[in-house]
Amino acid sequence: MAKIAFILLCHKEPDAIIRQAQSLTAAGDYMSIHFDARARPEDYAKIRAALRDNPNVTFAGKRLKCGWGEWSLVAATLQAVDAAVEAFPRATHFYMLSGDCMAIKSAEYAHDFLDRHDKDFIESFDYFNSDWIKTGWKEERLVYRHWFNERTQKKRFYAMFNLQQRLGLTRPIPADIDVMIGSQWWCLRRRTIEWILDFAKKRRDVMRFFSTTWIPDETFFQTLVRHLVPDKEIESRTLTFLMFTEYGMPVVFYNDHYDLLLSQDFLFARKISPEALELKRRLGVLFSSEGVTFQISNEGRSLFNFLSGKGRIGRRFAPRFWETESSLGRERELLIVVCKKWHVAKRLVERIRKMTNVPCVEYLFNEESCPLPDLGGIQSTMGKRHRHRRALMRMLFDYYDTDRLLVCMDPANLDLLEDFGRDRSTTRFLEVECQFSDDYLIGHAMRVGLAGARTPRETIERLLPTVRNDMIHESDRIRDAEFEYLNHMREIDPMEVSARAVAEFLTVPESVAQDIVRHDHLFAD
Incomplete structure (x- = not known):
């Protein structure tokens, strides 16, 4: 009868991991756990203590610091697999899991299913000819070397990519390898796992290649299984829904x-x-039940x-x-800089970015060209950004792996300000009030289409009071909204007054806020 060794990669929620391990091993199966080395040591100690007396649980021999898109995820998987092969000689199948996974069939059904299907279950599609990658890089993942994490070391990641691209430093794919791609949630037979481990020891060239590809957990096992196992023994699908x-x-x-x-x-x-x-x-x-159809x-x-x-x-x-799931999350804090002069807000945000560790995004709801990460298409058009504003913001929080995020908005976006202001998250506003010269107002009127290069001077002069009053009205509407956390930073205020407003907005010491606002040309046009 099939015996499953579950390979669990996890990094949080120790209580849930303990329950998952106890549940999945209760039916006679096994589990090998890799707990991220970045996680809290006390969480790992709690898991080890709770599962110490469970003979069907083992742990990876070496804990690695894992990051999304990195080779570390594959290396951690190999550590857990190696431990499982050594500890559980009776295991017939090895099943990749995460802490978010749960069985939706009984153990009895799962064992019978694997007994009846003598195959490896892994998505394995041709990397170049399939449409598995919907958006973003394709060939670039492989032919360039990626040493840095795109999420946590973005500047280094793209600097190294751009340098290699500029110098033409591409590399060939190992000649005898056809790269495949698919989901990282697989179930492989013991023989296949042993072949992979043996291959990894012998083919250091292939290991070096995959160790500097981007998102290798979608290609490494998928490629090696197809390389080592006859096609008729592979079912190109995952058993995880x-x-x-x-x-x-x-x-x-x-x-x-x-x-x-x-x-x-x-x-x-x-x-x-x-x-x-x-x-x-x-x-x-359900998992421990018997006789369920x-x-x-x-x-x-x-x-x-x-x-x-x-x-x-x-x-x-x-x-x-x-x-x-419309809330950003009760534990999250959204910081919004509201300013009509976008260049002023961008200068301020650049100072905040340098002085704090808060991720900052500029006028994402106003500028189509605002730099945003690839979020599956929701960021691709201004219409989608506005229509799915909370989903977009949640995805940005998740992308930057943070509970604090700063964005810039125009005072005209009162609907957005009110929407985020009503959220269960903590939303703080900093309204940056600028002085508007006639020349600035004329330029603004032209940018928004109220005037053009051939508009008579007399018409422009009649228009200026209306434009100025409209900006004052936008500021009044923000005050009338009675946001709970609304701070004001004015161009005419002394530096110490502005620093107090920024300190309260960012909840940082005034000394840090003073460094942020100490900019000779912050309000310059």
Whole structure:
């Protein structure tokens, strides 16, 4: 009978990991855990202590600091796999999991399924000829070397890429390797795992190549399995049910998804919401049950596409994901710099970026060209940014892996300010009030289409009071909104007054705020 060694990569929520390990090993299966070396030492100690007496649990021999898109994720997986092969000689299959995964079938069903299907289950599509990569880099992931993390070392990441591109420093793919791509959630037979470990020891050239590719957890195992195992013994699919929205975000499952999950032709599902306590309880009971029959209809993806498609044409049967999970998060803090003169706000934000560790994004709702990371397309047009504003902001918080984020907005965007101001998150505003010369107002009128190069001077002079009053009205509307945390920084104020406003806005010491506002040309046009 099949015996599964679960390979678990995790970095948080020790209590959930302990419950997951106890549940999955209760039916006689095994688990090998790699707990991120970046995580809190006391969390790791808690897991080790709780599972010390469980003979079906082992731990990776070496803990690595992992980062999204890095080789470290593959290296950590290999550490956990190596430990599992050594500790569990009776394991017949090795199944890759995350802390967000849960079984949606019983252990009895899973063992019988693997006994009946003597195959390796791993998505493995041709890297260059398939459309698995929807947006962003493709060849660049492989032919250039990537030593830095794109999320945490962005400047170094792109500086090294641009340097290699400028100098033409591309490299060949190992000649006997056809690169494949697919989901990192696989289930492989013991023989295949042993072949991979043996290959990794012998082919240092291939290991060096993948160790400097970008997002290798989507290519390494996928490529090696196809290289080592006959095609007829590979089923190019994952046994973990997961879906993505049109914006590249994973669909999260909640308590009312129990029946839908059980009817899918998969053994596990991700992502299960941390708040779905009843779903987790029912799935935990299910895994240890015996004699359960499952009616497989496998309609999950088509049903989701149908309902979300109806939402796009205005016929809605359920809230869309950015509405059911519309809050930025009670524990998060959004900082908004509101300023009519965008160049002034950008200078201030650049100072904040240098003096603090708060990620800053400039006028993302006003400038189409505002630099934004690839978030699956939701950032691609101004219309999408406004329409899915909270989803976009949540994704930015997740992208920068932070609970504090600063953005810039124009005072005219009162609807955005009010929307974020009503969120359960803490939203702080800093209104930067500038003086407006006639020349600036004329330039503004031309930029927004109120005047042109051939507009008569008399018309412009009649227009100026209206433009000026409109800006004053925008500021008055912000005050009338009565935001809970609203600070004001005015061009005419002394530096110490401005520093107090910035200190309260950023919740930093006044000495830091003074360094931020100490800029000779902050308000210059």
